[in-house]
Amino acid sequence: MTVTTRFAPSPTGRLHMGHAFSAITAHDHARARGGRFLLRIEDIDGTRSRAEHVETIVADLRWLGLAWDGDMVWQSARLDHYAAALERLRALGLLYRCYCTRAEIAEAMSAPHGAVAVYPGTCRGAPRRDAPHCWRIDMAAAVARCGDLSWTDHGGRVANEALAQGDVVLARKDAPASYHLAVTIDDAAQGVTDVVRGVDLFEATHVHRVLQALLGLPVPRWHHHALLTGADGQRLAKRHGAPTLAALREAGVDGAAVAAALRAGRLP
Ligand code: GLU
Secondary structure (H helix, E strand, O other), rough: OOOOOOOOOOOOOOOHHHHHHHHHHHHHHOOOOOOEEEEEEOOOOOOOOOOOHHHHHHHHHHHHHHOOOOOOOEHHHHHHHHHHHHHHHOOOOOOOEEEHHHHHHHHHHHOOEEEOOOOOOOOOOOOOOOOOOOEEEEHHHHHHHOOEEEEEEOOOOEEEHHHHHHHEEEEEOOOOOOOOHHHHHHHHHHOEEEEEEEEHHOOOOHHHHHHHHHHHOOOEEEEOOOOOOOOOEEEEHHHHHHOOOHHHHHOOOOOOHHHHHHEEEEOO
């Protein structure tokens, strides 16, 4: 099977050097194996996604010298697929409505008897109400149904630990799918064989692996890469004042030289 990787940015802001590194790593992983590199625009978040950011992403990738195969895929055009998957999971009895507001969740997670890191399942088994809700997966039930799962990261076996992720959201109040659901469906639909992305999404992979098992989807190989850090060891992100790719491009910086430096493991 042709090795296929993808870069899947959310067009909610400008790309920075960390995105460039991720895109180059995914691109080179495929090209080194005679494979395909795809571009997917993760724009299900209608309130934060902007078309102008997509144009900038395209310009940034071209500036870096990265070319992708086929047309870019827009998640906003694929909502029917997410709805169908949700329906299947609902039919398995694995989803429940969650009416909690952000404030209620924050409060529940910082309860005096010890802060918890995941949604505590407040609405699991709650009576149905006529109120805005998201859909969560009952992770304990899902894991019980799937049995032991594992996956590979850089070829090494990882035991799946989705329970620690809790009852994550699969369809949001304000969006018909969550990141977890959309990314899982799309990687399968696009024939992605190798998911190359930052290690900040390592934990999310446990969730994706469960969704693949429940929906009978193929299981890719994962290659989570380290995140770029600045001289101070801090993760490079806009909030640390790192320039965006667009700013560098507009200032006349050579994109090919930036890509070469990142490939050589140097910060340009
Ligand atoms: N859209 C996600 C992001 O921009 C990345 C998704 C992925 O690589 O799985 O953080």
